[in-house]
Amino acid sequence: MSLDSLLADFDPACLSEEAEALRLEVRAFISEELPRYSPAQRAKSWMAWDPDFSRKLSARGWVGLTIPTRYGGGGLSHFHRFIVNEELLAAGLPVGAHWIGDRQSAPLLIRFGTEAQRERYLPAIVRSDSFFCIGMSEPGAGSDLAAVRSRAQRDGTGWRLKGRKIWTTGGHRADFMIALMRTSGSPDDRQRGLSQFLIDLRTPGITVTPIRLTTGEAEFAEVLFEDVWVPDEALVGEEGNGWSQVNAELAFERSGPERFYSSMPLLEFWARSAADPGSDLHMDQLGRWVADLVTLRSMSIALTARLAAGGSPTVGAALVKDMGTAFEQEVPTRLLGMMSGAVLADELREALAVTHQLAPSFSIRGGTREILRGTIARGLGLR
Amino acid sequence: MLADEFRRFASCAGSFLESGSALHAEKVARLASAIRQSGFLDLVVPVEHGGAGLGLIQLHELAMICGELLLPIPIAETMVARRLSTRAGLYLPDDAWVAIHDGRSPVVHGQHATHLLRQEGDRLCICLAEARGRDIWRTAGGHMPRVGQELLSWPQAGAQLDCALAALASAWIAGALRAMADLTLTHATVRTQFGRPIAGFQAIQQMLAILAEEVAAAAAASRIAFAGQDFDWAAVAVAKVRTGKAAASGSAVASQVHGALALTDEYAVGILARHLAEWREAGLGESHWAIRLGSLVKGRASSPLLDALCALARPGHP
Numbered sequence: 001m002s003l004d005s006l007l008a009d010f011d012p013a014c015l016s017e018e019a020e021a022l023r024l025e026v027r028a029f030i031s032e033e034l035p036r037y038s039p040a041q042r043a044k045s046w047m048a049w050d051p052d053f054s055r056k057l058s059a060r061g062w063v064g065l066t067i068p069t070r071y072g073g074g075g076l077s078h079f080h081r082f083i084v085n086e087e088l089l090a091a092g093l094p095v096g097a098h099w100i101g102d103r104q105s106a107p108l109l110i111r112f113g114t115e116a117q118r119e120r121y122l123p124a125i126v127r128s129d130s131f132f133c134i135g136m137s138e139p140g141a142g143s144d145l146a147a148v149r150s151r152a153q154r155d156g157t158g159w160r161l162k163g164r165k166i167w168t169t170g171g172h173r174a175d176f177m178i179a180l181m182r183t184s185g186s187p188d189d190r191q192r193g194l195s196q197f198l199i200d201l202r203t204p205g206i207t208v209t210p211i212r213l214t215t216g217e218a219e220f221a222e223v224l225f226e227d228v229w230v231p232d233e234a235l236v237g238e239e240g241n242g243w244s245q246v247n248a249e250l251a252f253e254r255s256g257p258e259r260f261y262s263s264m265p266l267l268e269f270w271a272r273s274a275a276d277p278g279s280d281l282h283m284d285q286l287g288r289w290v291a292d293l294v295t296l297r298s299m300s301i302a303l304t305a306r307l308a309a310g311g312s313p314t315v316g317a318a319l320v321k322d323m324g325t326a327f328e329q330e331v332p333t334r335l336l337g338m339m340s341g342a343v344l345a346d347e348l349r350e351a352l353a354v355t356h357q358l359a360p361s362f363s364i365r366g367g368t369r370e371i372l373r374g375t376i377a378r379g380l381g382l383r
Numbered sequence: 384m385l386a387d388e389f390r391r392f393a394s395c396a397g398s399f400l401e402s403g404s405a406l407h408a409e410k411v412a413r414l415a416s417a418i419r420q421s422g423f424l425d426l427v428v429p430v431e432h433g434g435a436g437l438g439l440i441q442l443h444e445l446a447m448i449c450g451e452l453l454l455p456i457p458i459a460e461t462m463v464a465r466r467l468s469t470r471a472g473l474y475l476p477d478d479a480w481v482a483i484h485d486g487r488s489p490v491v492h493g494q495h496a497t498h499l500l501r502q503e504g505d506r507l508c509i510c511l512a513e514a515r516g517r518d519i520w521r522t523a524g525g526h527m528p529r530v531g532q533e534l535l536s537w538p539q540a541g542a543q544l545d546c547a548l549a550a551l552a553s554a555w556i557a558g559a560l561r562a563m564a565d566l567t568l569t570h571a572t573v574r575t576q577f578g579r580p581i582a583g584f585q586a587i588q589q590m591l592a593i594l595a596e597e598v599a600a601a602a603a604a605s606r607i608a609f610a611g612q613d614f615d616w617a618a619v620a621v622a623k624v625r626t627g628k629a630a631a632s633g634s635a636v637a638s639q640v641h642g643a644l645a646l647t648d649e650y651a652v653g654i655l656a657r658h659l660a661e662w663r664e665a666g667l668g669e670s671h672w673a674i675r676l677g678s679l680v681k682g683r684a685s686s687p688l689l690d691a692l693c694a695l696a697r698p699g700h701p
Contacts, residue, residue: 003564003595010599012606014697090689268688271681280674283681287673290680290688291624294695295604301696302603316599323596373592374585380568380595382582 009316013305019079026087039351042092042265050094054128064126071122078308086257092265101125101132112237135165135179146190152181161228171221172210194242255303255317260296260324263331266355315379318372325362332356392421400651405455405523432469443609450558455523457482457492471537483548493525502544508536520661546614549666553605553622567637594636601629611698618698620672627669630659
């Protein structure tokens, strides 16, 4: 690869007019829902878990928009999904429950799953009956994902799982996990010998422990597998193909608007705050952030078009995520410094406190900043 | 392709990424004559006035190439001047090279301009460039040139010449950053320290990743300024603010990776950096545009912030 091919990930694209037609409908729904949520709740963005809200979206057909209609999905384009999601994220509505399944697990099953898996799980994702989490990180395998030690061994007509996953977002609330496990060799074999399993988290032998964060709440969990038996049907895709399947997820995981809208509710409160007189200093900062956002958004739309065309712009996605999360982190950090002296609503202060405490996670979850830059460097042919 | 064809004409006089080449009279004359004969100057002139009738979005691609190759004559500006004057039924002299003089920032390509495009209230005018002014950034630009006799003038309701200059500057920045990244990537793979190419060190790779990000962001941002039928000031503001940021952080990485080499007059990275600095200043700096943009968004208090983002990405659409 080279700079040329990296830039080709960003060939300009627009959201289709047909998809744009959906925006007003979503907007009307949002304005009905919004009064139910406090600024602090909205500031949690896609970390907020609310099954009832997810089911309301499902009732309108807005979960699983890109899933084929034969599995109950919307059969619509990635542009439709982009529009619905950016509206929900910008408003700060609680999309966390269905987020992972809709974004990542469903496309994975469509691409690598068996027909039986698709028929069983996709309709449940669409209806928000089943929520998913991703089992990747382990105590000894964070950025170095190929070091996973959790093991799956053949046992009769199924597999026996032993090991431990950690920092699993929503792990204590989800119904299912798609986990990366070692099925052969040792951690020294690195990327070889890994496979993915779809695991019902109610299976005996699984212990889930929520991890309390500095915010006082638990957003992720540790998941312990002690002699857990799962049937053959739990294997997703090919045995030993786990690494490349996980990589195929990355473009979905890293290219979307959730990588630059996490601070959007906070930014909105601040921009609309009546207490702020609109000084040049503040307008300068607001203008710079708007310029950042418009640019990031156009780049994310370009990647969405690549995904829609069946591509997998992994390097471009790493680039948008790295820039997007840097932006998301800058908002609460700068705002805190700009607050002094101003009379601000308690609500805004609460939203700032939430965003500020979650902000360090932005450049860790879904691939650390350093890993993303390594991916870009590889894309540039440097490694 | 249009861009490839333009690049062919633009390259016929050789490279302008060499010290002193921007003022090399013979080289500049060869470039000027090639571009004039290419027909590209009427690219965005309406068809009914004898032009190719293409839109700003095509101009964007060519303006980026002007920046990437550091072409020292006002090519993109002359295209804009021809578009605006012919729309008013007026025609520029065939051999006019028109730079944009907003009265507040450096006249880019000023040393090779025969004419200046200026705005006075709701009128645009073409004047002779009498004295070219000082070339402060050593880019063949002109600081505070003396404006000569007025040749043409026409009413232009809502004229926003500052937008045209800022939009072009954003495209030049995007192009030059691209050139800077190419040089820097090559240097990092050739330069050896501690027994291996410096591109093999993670610290350097992380920096080069940032440079690639800024190149991609600058191209995307500057394109937004050219997405409408005409330059829309808020879209231009997005482009100028974001490309200015890209120029600053991109230049910093390129200089750091090159080490002292970046400071020499013989090497293109320093020359590109001077141009990037001039273009951040041209059409006014980031703060000017950011304050306007911030105030616009702040003023639309009744609609969500997202509305402003969507509208800015599609200038000219309701």
